[in-house]
Amino acid sequence: MTVVVKIGGARAVDPEGALADVASLVAEGEDVVLTHGGSTAVDETLEELGEEPTYVETPGGVVGRFTDERTMDVFKMVMPGKLNTDLVESLHNEGVNAVGLSGTDGKLLEGKRKSAVRVKEDGKKKIKRGDHSGTIESVNADLLETVLAGGYTPVVSVPVLGREKEGGYTAVNADADRAAAAIAGALGADLVVLTDVSGIYEDPDDESTKIDAASTPDEFEAVKAAAEGFMTKKVMAAEEALEGGASSVIVATANADEPITSALAGEGTTLEPGVLADEDAAETAQGATE
Numbered sequence: 001m002t003v004v005v006k007i008g009g010a011r012a013v014d015p016e017g018a019l020a021d022v023a024s025l026v027a028e029g030e031d032v033v034l035t036h037g038g039s040t041a042v043d044e045t046l047e048e049l050g051e052e053p054t055y056v057e058t059p060g061g062v063v064g065r066f067t068d069e070r071t072m073d074v075f076k077m078v079m080p081g082k083l084n085t086d087l088v089e090s091l092h093n094e095g096v097n098a099v100g101l102s103g104t105d106g107k108l109l110e111g112k113r114k115s116a117v118r119v120k121e122d123g124k125k126k127i128k129r130g131d132h133s134g135t136i137e138s139v140n141a142d143l144l145e146t147v148l149a150g151g152y153t154p155v156v157s158v159p160v161l162g163r164e165k166e167g168g169y170t171a172v173n174a175d176a177d178r179a180a181a182a183i184a185g186a187l188g189a190d191l192v193v194l195t196d197v198s199g200i201y202e203d204p205d206d207e208s209t210k211i212d213a214a215s216t217p218d219e220f221e222a223v224k225a226a227a228e229g230f231m232t233k234k235v236m237a238a239e240e241a242l243e244g245g246a247s248s249v250i251v252a253t254a255n256a257d258e259p260i261t262s263a264l265a266g267e268g269t270t271l272e273p274g275v276l277a278d279e280d281a282a283e284t285a286q287g288a289t290e
Contacts, residue, residue: 002031002148002189004246005260006180007087009037010230012196013254015087021260022153023094031148033183034091034098035156037176038083039065045074056119056128062232065133066117067173072132072159075173079157080104087155099152101143103136103160104171108144109179111137113162113172134162134172136179139186156183177237185244192263193234194254199269200235204228213270220275238271248272 003025007015015036022032043053051074054066067075080102091098103109111134119128147154158179162172177193184191200223202209214220220239227235231251238249252268253259262268 002033002187003260003264004033004035004180004184004187004189004191006177006191006193007034007036007254008193008195009039009041009083009176010196011040013194015090015254017257018194018254018259019087019090019094021258022091023096024258025260026096026153033144033148033154033156033187033189034087035176035180035183036083036087038079038157039176041083042071042074042078045078046071049074056117056121059118059120059125061120064175064233065173066119066128067132068130069132072171072173075159076171079159084155084157091153091155096153097151098155099147100155100157101147102171103156103158103174103179104169106140106143107138107161108140108156109136109138109158109160109174109182110140111135111160111162111172111174113164113170115165132162132170132172134160134174136160136174136182139182141186144183144187175233175237177234178240181237181241181246181249182244184241184246184249188245188247190247190264191238191241191249192260192268193238193249193251194259194263195230195234195251196253196255197231198253198267199251200226200231202226204231211269212266213272215272215274217275217277220271223269223271223275239276242271242273242276246273 056066084100088098088100116129159171160174199210249271250263252263
């Protein structure tokens with residue numbers, strides 16, 4: 001079994017338990033790919049440099065970061081630099097032979113650069129140019145499988161390798177949840193998304209309303225209806241992971257003694273391939289046999 005674990009970058013997320021759990025799983029012979037976010041650290045670094053992070057709202061109501069050239073420079077410094085290195089260092093201290101990779105290494109994560117994005121400002125739809133972001137279209141699964149086969153544990157971060165319209169490549173930002181989803185789909189793995197809440201709640205303010213599992217399209221519609229704020233992107237990523245071939249997706253808390261093991265045992269909110277509409281499920285099954 002391969003497990004892809006995504007550790008969130010929110011300030012309230014403590015990665016210590018997850019890293020110890022990765023070490024336990026690896027010691028038991030499991031293949032683990034660790035991915036991570038870092039938006040909070042990027043924002044803090046921008047502010048230390050006297051810059052203001054910019055967030056925009058899409059016409060569909062999803063809020064995301066606008067990554068201009070300066071912000072992209074900070075992303076390169078923070079994500080594959082400090083954050084990834086810190087996680088690799090911590091895993092070595094847990095006895096795990098970890099290898100840090102960014103999406104640009106070996107074309108691990110590749111897609112098209114989106115230099116302009118549609119946004120909604122003051123109720124009006126506009127085009128905002130100068131963005132350095134992209135949508136992941138391919139994963140170099142061979143690279144990850146080679147690293148895993150060698151006895152190493154990959155620790156993956158954005159940026160990803162973006163193709164320019166006029167030719168050539170540039171490093172671009174991509175959502176870390178969707179990066180983890182793409183990797184899990186490519187490897188046919190279980191995806192564990194660790195965050196600062198214990199799962200997806202019917203009432204976002206009430207932990208007692210946590211949805212334990214969804215295995216049908218109707219149940220998944222209820223999950224999507226319940227997701228608000230940052231959880232909206234995680235649910236979108238979960239759907240992409242399952243469409244791509246992931247075995248399951250679990251959204252669970254990082255702040256537990258054995259968060260990954262607990263998630264795989266049923267803690268958190270578990271989403272299964274059965275949540276896909278019939279046509280999506282058929283395409284996923286066909287892709288898994290090709």
